[in-house]
Amino acid sequence: MNTVSIRTRTYLLLAALIACILANAAQAMIMTIRPAATPGGLEFNLSAKQGYILTPDGGAYYMWGYANGDGLMQYPGPTLEFNQGETVTIHLTNQLDVPVSMVFPGQLNVTAGGGTAGVLTNEAAPAGGMVSYTFTATHAGTYHYHSGTNPELQIEMGLFGAIIVRPDNQPAEETWAYNHVDSQYDYEYLFLMSEMDPTIHEKAECGMWDQIDMNEYWPVLWFINGRCAPDVMLPDNTPLLPHQPYSCRPQVHPNERMLMRLIGGGRDLHPFHHHGNNALQIARDGRLLSSSPALGANLAVSDFTQAAAPGMTLDCIFTWTGKGLGWDVYGHEQDIDNEPTGDFPGPGDVDHNENGSVDNVDPVAGEDMEDHGKPFPVQLPDNKALAFGATYSGSPFLGAMGDLPPGEGGMNMFGGMMFMWHSHNEKEMVNYDIFPGGLMTMMFVEPPGAPIGGAHTMPMGQ
Amino acid sequence: MNNRSNTMKFSKLTLALLLVLASTGSTYAIDYYLRAEAVNKVMPDGSMIPMWGYALDPDAVQETGQVIVPGPTLVVPPNDPNLTIHLKNRLDVATSVIIPALPQAMTPQRFPAGDPDYPNRIRSLTHETPPGNAAPVPYSWTNVRPGSFMYHSGTHIAVQVQMGLYGPATRNAVDGAYSADSDFDNEVLLFYSEIDPIAHARIASGNYGPGEIMTSTIEYKPEFFLVNGNPYSLGDTPIPAGQVGQTTLLRLFNAGIETHVAQLQNLRGLLLADDGWPDNYPTDQYTFVLPAGKTKDVLLNPATEGIVPVYDRRLRLTNANASPGGLISLLEIAAAPPAVGENNNEVQTAPRNVPELATLAQYWLQNCQGCPADVNEDNIVNFIDFALMNNLNESPPEE
Numbered sequence: 001m002n003t004v005s006i007r008t009r010t011y012l013l014l015a016a017l018i019a020c021i022l023a024n025a026a027q028a029m030i031m032t033i034r035p036a037a038t039p040g041g042l043e044f045n046l047s048a049k050q051g052y053i054l055t056p057d058g059g060a061y062y063m064w065g066y067a068n069g070d071g072l073m074q075y076p077g078p079t080l081e082f083n084q085g086e087t088v089t090i091h092l093t094n095q096l097d098v099p100v101s102m103v104f105p106g107q108l109n110v111t112a113g114g115g116t117a118g119v120l121t122n123e124a125a126p127a128g129g130m131v132s133y134t135f136t137a138t139h140a141g142t143y144h145y146h147s148g149t150n151p152e153l154q155i156e157m158g159l160f161g162a163i164i165v166r167p168d169n170q171p172a173e174e175t176w177a178y179n180h181v182d183s184q185y186d187y188e189y190l191f192l193m194s195e196m197d198p199t200i201h202e203k204a205e206c207g208m209w210d211q212i213d214m215n216e217y218w219p220v221l222w223f224i225n226g227r228c229a230p231d232v233m234l235p236d237n238t239p240l241l242p243h244q245p246y247s248c249r250p251q252v253h254p255n256e257r258m259l260m261r262l263i264g265g266g267r268d269l270h271p272f273h274h275h276g277n278n279a280l281q282i283a284r285d286g287r288l289l290s291s292s293p294a295l296g297a298n299l300a301v302s303d304f305t306q307a308a309a310p311g312m313t314l315d316c317i318f319t320w321t322g323k324g325l326g327w328d329v330y331g332h333e334q335d336i337d338n339e340p341t342g343d344f345p346g347p348g349d350v351d352h353n354e355n356g357s358v359d360n361v362d363p364v365a366g367e368d369m370e371d372h373g374k375p376f377p378v379q380l381p382d383n384k385a386l387a388f389g390a391t392y393s394g395s396p397f398l399g400a401m402g403d404l405p406p407g408e409g410g411m412n413m414f415g416g417m418m419f420m421w422h423s424h425n426e427k428e429m430v431n432y433d434i435f436p437g438g439l440m441t442m443m444f445v446e447p448p449g450a451p452i453g454g455a456h457t458m459p460m461g462q
Numbered sequence: 463m464n465n466r467s468n469t470m471k472f473s474k475l476t477l478a479l480l481l482v483l484a485s486t487g488s489t490y491a492i493d494y495y496l497r498a499e500a501v502n503k504v505m506p507d508g509s510m511i512p513m514w515g516y517a518l519d520p521d522a523v524q525e526t527g528q529v530i531v532p533g534p535t536l537v538v539p540p541n542d543p544n545l546t547i548h549l550k551n552r553l554d555v556a557t558s559v560i561i562p563a564l565p566q567a568m569t570p571q572r573f574p575a576g577d578p579d580y581p582n583r584i585r586s587l588t589h590e591t592p593p594g595n596a597a598p599v600p601y602s603w604t605n606v607r608p609g610s611f612m613y614h615s616g617t618h619i620a621v622q623v624q625m626g627l628y629g630p631a632t633r634n635a636v637d638g639a640y641s642a643d644s645d646f647d648n649e650v651l652l653f654y655s656e657i658d659p660i661a662h663a664r665i666a667s668g669n670y671g672p673g674e675i676m677t678s679t680i681e682y683k684p685e686f687f688l689v690n691g692n693p694y695s696l697g698d699t700p701i702p703a704g705q706v707g708q709t710t711l712l713r714l715f716n717a718g719i720e721t722h723v724a725q726l727q728n729l730r731g732l733l734l735a736d737d738g739w740p741d742n743y744p745t746d747q748y749t750f751v752l753p754a755g756k757t758k759d760v761l762l763n764p765a766t767e768g769i770v771p772v773y774d775r776r777l778r779l780t781n782a783n784a785s786p787g788g789l790i791s792l793l794e795i796a797a798a799p800p801a802v803g804e805n806n807n808e809v810q811t812a813p814r815n816v817p818e819l820a821t822l823a824q825y826w827l828q829n830c831q832g833c834p835a836d837v838n839e840d841n842i843v844n845f846i847d848f849a850l851m852n853n854l855n856e857s858p859p860e861e
Contacts, residue, residue, distance in 0.1 A: 103727055105775075106748045109766050110728055119696065119786045120727060120771045148727075150785045152777035213783050215685055267777040269721070269751075285730070285747040299743055311725045311775030312749040 029453055030190045030261070031236045031246060032081035032164060033068050041087030041134075044080060048092060048100040048124070048147075048159065049073035051243045055221055055228050057431040061198055062205035064096055064157040065243070075226040075244055076192050076265060077145070077161030082137045084168040084179075089134045094124035100159065102133055103148035105311055106286045110135040120148035140167035140178050141286030142261040142313040144192070152214045152267070156200055158226075160265050162192050165286070177259050177315050178288045182296035185259035185317065187452060189250045192226070193308065193439060194266035195219035195428070219268065222428040222439035224248040229422075229429070229440035250421065250443040251452045252320060254329075254398070255366030260316040264308040270439055271305045273424035276320050278302045283315035305424045320445050322398070323368040327376050329417070330364060330447075331397030365448050391418055391442075399447025414450035419443045491544040494536050495519040495598060496559070498591070498615075498627060499552035500666070501529040503657075505686055506695045506781045511657055512666035513626035514553055522548060522598050531691045532653045532717065533629025536613065538606045540636040545606050547613070548598035549591045556590040559601045560616035561631060562755060563737045566603055571617075579672045586617035608635040609738020610713040610757040620679050621665055628655065628717040630757075639711050639759055640740040646711040646761060648704035652772060652791055653691070654752060656684035656718035659782075682719060687778040687788035694779075694787050700794035706767050707798045712760040716752035722789060723775040724750040724758075728768070729795075731760035749775060767797040 035042055046066045051073035053063050066077030082088050094100045101123040104110050112122035115131030124131040146160035167183075170176035177183035197219045203211045224232050225246035232248040234240060252258040260279060262272055282297035283289055289299040300317075308314045322329035363372045376396060383405060390411040394402025399415045412418075422429050422440035431437030446452055497517040502510050516533030519525055527534075538545045547559050560566060571586040573579075591599040611631040615622035630653055638645035660683070663669075664676040671677065686693050704710035712731060714724050725748060732744040737757055750758050764770070773779060774789035781787030 105725055105727060106730065108728065108730065119790065120773070150779075151773075152779045152785065155777060214777070214780055215683060215783055264775075267775070284745060285749055287730075287746040289745060291743040299745070309723050309749060309751045309775070310777075311723055312747075312751070 029187050030079060030164065032079045034081040037086065041089060041136075042082055044088065044090045045069050046078065046090060046092050046102075047095050049095045051075075053158075053226065053243050054231075054241055055431055056231050056437055057228075057434050059198065059221070059432065061196065061201040063201065063243070064100075064154065064159055066092075066102075066159060066161055073158075073243055074161075075158045075223075076194070076246070077159065079162040079164060079190065079246070080145070081164045081166065083166045084137055084140045087134065087136045089132055091130065091132045092124050094126060094129045094131075097126045099123040099126060099129070099149050100154065101131060101148040102145050104133065104135060104143065104145050104163070106141075106143045106313070107135045108138060118149055120151075123149050137165045139286055140165045140176075141283060142177070142263065142315050143286050144263045144265060144311075144313060146265075153200075153212070155265075155267065156197065156214075156217075157204065160192075160194070162190055162261070162263055162265075164190075164261065177261075178283060178297075180288060180290075180293070180296040182298075182300070183259070183282055183288065183315070183317070184257060186256040187250075187252055188259040188261060189248065190246065190261050190263075191224055191248060191272060191308075192246075192263045192265045193270045193272065193423070194223045194226070195268050195270070195439075196221040196223070198432070217267070219266075220430075220432045222270065222423060222430075224439055224441060228431050229437045232441045248441045250441065251416070251446050252318070252443070253366060253446055253448050253450070253452070254364075255319055255321050258318040260306070260314075260318055262306050262308040262314040262316065264310040264312045267310050269307060269309045269425075270428060271307050271424040272421070272439075273305045274318060274419070274421045274443065276419035276443060276445065277318060277323075278304050279306065279316035279318040281306060281314055281316045283313075285313055321366055321368040322371065325368075325371060327374045328367075328371050329398045330367060331376065331395070331400055332363070332373055398445065399450070412444075414446055416444040416446040416450065419445070491546055492538055492542050493546045493548060494534075495521055495527075495548045495550070496533065497525055497527060497529070497550040497552055498557050499529045501531065501626075503531060503626075503691070505657075506693060506787060507784060509659060509782070511659055511662050511686070513657075513662065514622065515626045516629055519550070525550070525552075531626040531628075531688075532655065532715075533613070533627070535651060536629065536631040538631065538633035540608075540634050543606045543633065544602070544604045545631070546600050546602045548600050550598050551591040551593050551595055554593055555622075556586065556592050556617055557622060557627065558586050558588050558590050558616040559613055560587055561603060561611050561613045563609070563611050563757070564603050564606060566601070587619075588616050590617055606631075606633050607738060608633050608640050609735060609740075610715065610759050611738050612715050612717060612755065612757055614717065621670065623717065624656075624658065624661060624679065624719070625665060626655070629653075630713065630715055632713060639734060639761070644711070644734050644740070644744075644759075644761060645709070647708035648702075648710040649713065650701055650703045650710055650793060651713045651715070652689055652724065653715040654718055654722055654724075654774075654789055655688045655691075655716075656720060656778075657686040657688065658682055658684045659686070679719075684718070684720065684778075685782045687718070687722075687774065687780075689789055689791050693781045694790035695781070696786060698792065700769055700792040703762070703770065703793035703795055704764070705796035705798055706764055708764075710762040710764070710793075712762055712772075712793075714750055714752055714756075714758045714760065716754060716756050719754050720778070721751065721753045721776065722778065724752060724772055724789075725775040726750075727771040727773070728766075729762060729764055729770045729793075731762050734759040734761050762793075764795040767795050769794055 049067045050064055052060045053075045054060055063075050065073040065075045067073050068078045101121050103121050111134050113132040115122035115124045122131050143163035147154035167176050167179045169179040197217050200212050225248045226244045236247045237245045280300045280302050282300045288297050306314050388408040392409050393412045393415040394404040401415050421443045428439045497519055501513050501515045503513050513531050515529040515531040517527035517529040518534040519527045551557050568588045570584050571590055573583050573585050575582050613631050614628035669675045730746055730748045733747050734744050770793040772791045779788045
């Protein structure tokens with residue numbers, strides 16, 4: 001049997017090559033829309049439309065949603081991207097047969113033009129009515145928008161979406177969420193959370209409006225970015241889900257900073273629980289948690305469950321090094337078919353696999369030095385005693401591949417480690433009572449150098 | 463905060479009050495005479511809901527106050543931190559008053575050992591006021607700290623709070639809500655609560671409890687969601703909430719059983735305090751999570767005039783499922799007054815909301831007769847002068 005360490009090194013070379021090729025694939029891991037800037041600012045054209053979304057349990061549900069231009073209705077609506085300081089105008093054309101509108105919580109001085117006055121803002125008349133909203137994005141951050149017309153029904157029907165405002169003062173070579181280095185990140189992901197009571201959508205589809213009682217609300221489907229698990233792990237824009245273009249496939253290398261943009265999009269609070277490590281909550285409602293701008297996110301809170309209440313947004317920085325595991329996540333100095341020695345670095349270093357060199361492997365970037373060389377605490381059973389999953393690499397070590405029986409594995413090409421990220425309200429991890437599903441995804445820690453993003457690292461379900 | 467002149471005015475007002483109260487020989491304890499009594503409330507769809515509320519009476523004898531839900535705003539003055547509520551009970555059942563955020567000498571009451579339904583079980587968290595009592599029963603708090611608080615029944619809370627026995631209590635520091643850093647010009651209270659009409663009907667008709675049609679609130683299903691005692695109806699008059707360039711203290715309360723999230727539109731606020739405990743570093747937010755029993759203080763500093771909607775982002779925005787309704791409030795921000803020199807002599811009176819004015823009047827009645835100067839120069843010194851002074855639009859008299 002071959003050994004892990006040899007294949008690890010071979011792989012790392014390969015990965016470094018791929019990384020070079022992909023070096024310019026920037027950190028834009030969130031799919032957004034952003035029109036070309038004009039002297040008058042940004043002009044978005046959205047429409048409100050109907051359509052159907054699909055859920056993993058086989059459901060197809062009638063929805064209302066915002067569409068980019070005259071594109072397909074989306075659940076959630078398009079993620080709008082601006083730069084801080086830009087003046088933004090959003091033109092909304094209503095193709096539904098009820099009045100509809102948009103509000104922008106957290107933004108200041110939003111003015112509405114056209115349409116007719118509603119309770120919360122101006123509304124576009126049914127069947128072709130138009131309304132425009134203009135504001136200046138004064139601050140960077142994570143925000144959302146939703147219908148301001150009968151929001152209790154229209155948000156449920158799907159009329160909401162995310163907004164990302166980029167800061168105006170970040171260094172050219174870096175990506176910041178806010179105007180301070182404390183918000184620096186390597187990769188960013190959106191977690192726009194919502195829920196659904198299918199009976200409302202079934203009645204809406206049949207026009208049985210008088211049968212819908214919002215006080216009987218009983219959601220049984222839960223979503224991240226408009227998809228239920230495991231559909232969240234399909235790529236962006238998968239043709240399988242034409243009305244649900246947004247994935248949620250968080251990936252990060254050890255010790256890199258992942259920005260989690262969390263939004264409570266529905267009417268219930270979904271405590272978002274991320275396994276693997278705490279995250280530092282650095283911003284709430286689009287403002288850095290700070291006692292003074294110069295001091296950065298000095299009021300940030302470290303936590304393992306992020307409570308983005310309905311309407312609230314949170315920005316969190318997540319990093320992972322394997323710290324505290326008590327064993328070397330890379331399997332340095334270990335052959336999985338030999339008894340671990342656990343004495344690295346020390347006099348016990350030996351050529352375990354008799355390949356001619358002592359297996360004294362240097363630590364790699366992002367590794368927690370406390371655990372460097374510490375042995376894996378259990379003897380792995382023989383493959384004949386194991387059952388396999390599609391994402392098992394054959395090795396417990398990060399970036400390592402082990403032997404697998406023919407036909408097994410293959411969905412974890414770089415030997416990443418997976419952690420389930422989900423609503424800590426555990427009943428929300430189902431699709432209409434079927435586990436697993438719902439408000440959940442798998443986060444991948446990929447080994448250093450492994451490419452992040454793109455279908456080749458996560459071909460699940462394709 | 464960033465409006466020095468108003469800060470000065472607030473301090474001067476406070477000073478004036480202090481001097482006046484001292485000179486009139488105040489006993490340094492504010493007394494409120496509350497009366498718990500049944501009242502019917504009409505909802506926008508015409509349904510009549512039996513409720514229990516509080517009335518503010520002028521003294522221990524007269525019962526002239528109007529029964530309202532939520533109960534009257536009990537203002538504890540900055541210089542007078544001791545509060546006593548004298549409770550009369552015109553309900554059919556015993557009741558009491560507690561303020562969960564404030565220390566209070568509690569004397570829990572139990573059912574008798576021989577009670578068939580609840581032997582030996584607690585029925586009241588503190589001493590009770592029996593039905594039909596002639597002399598009011600006092601409930602006292604000393605050294606009330608600055609903050610927003612909620613008083614409510616401490617007896618059979620699952621029933622009595624649901625029925626409407628709740629209300630706001632507030633105290634300011636001498637120089638602001640909590641300190642000079644949280645000085646403010648205007649004040650708006652948004653007090654959330656809920657009604658489950660079936661529970662109200664069952665409780666009011668004696669069909670609630672062990673062996674009855676409704677045994678508990680486990681099937682709780684609210685249909686009406688109230689702000690300051692009323693659900694939103696289309697066309698409701700916006701609440702005056704100050705003007706551009708001024709600060710407004712938004713006091714949020716949730717007496718309902720559900721969590722609500724007050725979301726501001728077109729404006730943000732500084733979250734000053736939870737449950738009357740000030741945060742060291744107020745955070746700039748637009749969502750304010752209000753679990754059951756929570757109070758939050760938010761400082762608004764509007765830069766533009768217009769309507770600022772505040773609504774429940776948990777989307778309780780209907781009246782018995784009719785839309786729009788429920789927890790929607792429209793705050794009206796007035797334009798900044800003309801610059802000095804352009805102005806006429808008109809007194810700028812951004813009107814305060816009615817319950818607060820009533821409270822001011824009551825406070826003036828009890829503690830402050832003769833204390834304010836004739837601010838509006840109508841040759842009558844009365845609570846209107848006091849209200850005008852407190853509104854900070856006119857400098858209080860120099861001592």
